[in-house]
Amino acid sequence: MKLLILILLFSSCSSVELKEWSFKKNKDVALEGYNEFDEIDYLDHLISFEQIYKNDYKKKILRLKRKTYKYLSSILRNIATHNELFFTEDLKSSFTIIESEIPFSFSLPKRKFFLSSALISKYIKNEAMLYSVLVYEFIRSEKNLYHKTKIIPTGTMSTNRMLSLLRLRSKDKAEIHKWAYYLLKRTGIDSGTYLSWLQVQNRNSLDFAIQIGDSQSISREEAVFKAFLIENEKENKDRNRNRHQGSSRNFYAFLNDVRR
Numbered sequence: 670m671k672l673l674i675l676i677l678l679f680s681s682c683s684s685v686e687l688k689e690w691s692f693k694k695n696k697d698v699a700l701e702g703y704n705e706f707d708e709i710d711y712l713d714h715l716i717s718f719e720q721i722y723k724n725d726y727k728k729k730i731l732r733l734k735r736k737t738y739k740y741l742s743s744i745l746r747n748i749a750t751h752n753e754l755f756f757t758e759d760l761k762s763s764f765t766i767i768e769s770e771i772p773f774s775f776s777l778p779k780r781k782f783f784l785s786s787a788l789i790s791k792y793i794k795n796e797a798m799l800y801s802v803l804v805y806e807f808i809r810s811e812k813n814l815y816h817k818t819k820i821i822p823t824g825t826m827s828t829n830r831m832l833s834l835l836r837l838r839s840k841d842k843a844e845i846h847k848w849a850y851y852l853l854k855r856t857g858i859d860s861g862t863y864l865s866w867l868q869v870q871n872r873n874s875l876d877f878a879i880q881i882g883d884s885q886s887i888s889r890e891e892a893v894f895k896a897f898l899i900e901n902e903k904e905n906k907d908r909n910r911n912r913h914q915g916s917s918r919n920f921y922a923f924l925n926d927v928r929r
Contacts, residue, residue: 718826744803745803755852758811782807790924799923816837832880
């Protein structure tokens with residue numbers, strides 16, 4: 670009998686506490702102190718991943734000659750100089766080359782660029798191809814083309830996770846490809862090389878799986894870009910006049926520095 674009384678008493682107390690908690694929870698709820706997570710906050714959050722990523726891969730970062738970094742920066746300056754209306758700010762660029770058997774590239778806001786040694790050694794066969802790789806990341810970094818997403822900081826950042834966070838939808842990448850075409854054309858680089866770069870990724874989709882995420886997406890991007898070229902007949906006719914004549918000595922010095 671005593672046990673039954675104790676159970677009833679405990680149940681009644683629990684009921685009172687729950688009702689009181691529910692009342693307090695819903696009384697005078699105010700959101701005046703809540704600040705929405707805006708675009709600049711998210712960009713700053715992305716930039717913070719640079720150091721986290723570098724710390725995780727510090728033994729894999731290639732120590733290259735100063736001349737190599739100057740050469741990469743000169744490519745971006747060349748693109749920006751011929752497209753001053755598109756690139757409005759004169760910010761310093763930083764480049765990090767990661768020793769990896771996987772080909773990949775990505776960028777963070779404020780012109781932070783990352784390339785893998787496999788990408789450079791195996792797939793960048795000429796200077797125009799290097800322009801094609803960099804112009805895509807240059808556009809993204811300059812225009813802050815990064816999707817907002819919830820990111821739970823863990824103190825570590827793998828390449829796979831970084832690329833998945835930065836991945837864009839195919840339709841968004843299709844627009845960047847069009848911008849890249851015009852920017853390269855104005856720079857005097859054979860804009861048809863950009864199509865070649867998409868085809869390289871498509872033909873080697875297994876190697877680039879970590880970069881593109883979905884092998885079908887790069888096929889769609891190539892098809893859309895081909896259609897874009899066909900629609901722009903005048904650009905096709907002028908392509909030979911905008912062909913970049915070979916690769917510079919600095920380009921081959923860059924390759925040798927990465928491969929050594």
